Amino acid sequence: xxxxxxxxxxxxxxxxxxxxxxxxxxxxxxxxxxxxxxxxxxxxxxxxxxxxxxxxxxxxxxxxxxxxxxxxxxxxxxxxxxxxxxxxxxxxxxxxxxxxxxxxxxxxxxxxxxxxxxxxxxxxxxxxxxxxxxxxxxxxxxxxxxxxxxxxxxxxxxxxxxxxxxxxxxxxxxxxxxxxxxxxxxxxxxxxxxxxxxxxxxx
Numbered sequence: 107x108x109x110x111x112x113x114x115x116x117x118x119x120x121x122x123x124x125x126x127x128x129x130x131x132x133x134x135x136x137x138x139x140x141x142x143x144x145x146x147x148x149x150x151x152x153x154x155x156x157x158x159x160x161x162x163x164x165x166x167x168x169x170x171x172x173x174x175x176x177x178x179x180x181x182x183x184x185x186x187x188x189x190x191x192x193x194x195x196x197x198x199x200x201x202x203x204x205x206x207x208x209x210x211x212x213x214x215x216x217x218x219x220x221x222x223x224x225x226x227x228x229x230x231x232x233x234x235x236x237x238x239x240x241x242x243x244x245x246x247x248x249x250x251x252x253x254x255x256x257x258x259x260x261x262x263x264x265x266x267x268x269x270x271x272x273x274x275x276x277x278x279x280x281x282x283x284x285x286x287x288x289x290x291x292x293x294x295x296x297x298x299x300x301x302x303x304x305x306x307x308x309x
Contacts, residue, residue: 108132108307109144113165115158116150116188120293124300130307138170146307147171147180151187155211155256156199158187168204175206179284182206183306189280189287190258198256207282209260219273225255226272232290236267238281240305248298250278250290258287 108125112118112134125132135141149171151158162168174180184192193203196211203211214224229249234241250270257276260266268279270289280287286306292299 107143108146108148109135109141110148111150111162111167111171112136113158113167114161116152116185117291117293118150121148121150121303124293124303125307128300128304128307130304135167136165138166141170141174144174145180146309147174147182148303148306149182149184149188149191151185151189151191153187154198155187155190155196155203156201158191159199159201159203162191172204175285181284181306181309182286183303184285184287185293186254186289186291189289190256192280192285192287193258196256206285207258207260207265207280207287208262209258209265209280211256212259213256214273214276222273225253227253230270230272230290232268232270232278234268236281238267239309240279240281240286240302241268242301242305244298244301249295250292250298251294252278252290254289257289 175182190211192207193209193211194205265280265282266277267281270278278289292302
């Protein structure tokens with residue numbers, strides 16, 4: 107059973123529709139009492155880092171998520187701001203992140219963008235640099251939809267499993283043990299995004 111975490115931030119319905127169509131069991135989780143029989147976790151996120159972190163804190167689910175992910179090692183997939191929340195901190199805000207993967211969130215350097223706009227918005231390639239079952243059956247040169255101005259900088263580069271270039275190369279998909287993060291929006295990325303969500307659900 108996949109838990110789609112609803113803490114007031116993220117396109118919950120889109121993920122629910124995808125897993126419904128894939129016939130993979132899921133539950134929209136809104137409080138700490140909804141986690142029974144959960145085997146996977148989707149942590150979506152849109153908007154600003156501090157707003158997302160504060161919403162998660164206010165939801166009362168942060169402690170049980172820490173226990174499930176860090177102690178019980180249940181697989182989790184953080185998406186967009188949900189990925190950035192996996193870091194220790196973000197240049198976008200002042201609140202601490204979850205710290206599940208060693209890294210910080212940084213803003214794109216305008217000097218390296220060569221007049222390209224922020225946010226990074228639209229379709230872009232990901233470059234797979236490390237084999238992982240989450241990539242099973244996606245296109246050879248997959249395109250995904252992005253919308254962000256900040257990126258995750260891993261302190262341990264071995265946690266990066268795919269990169270994308272936008273003025274500079276950045277980590278677009280990361281993995282440490284049972285913890286995954288994806289900067290793009292799989293729910294908006296057609297068959298490649300659906301395939302990644304399917305692969306995560308079948309880990």
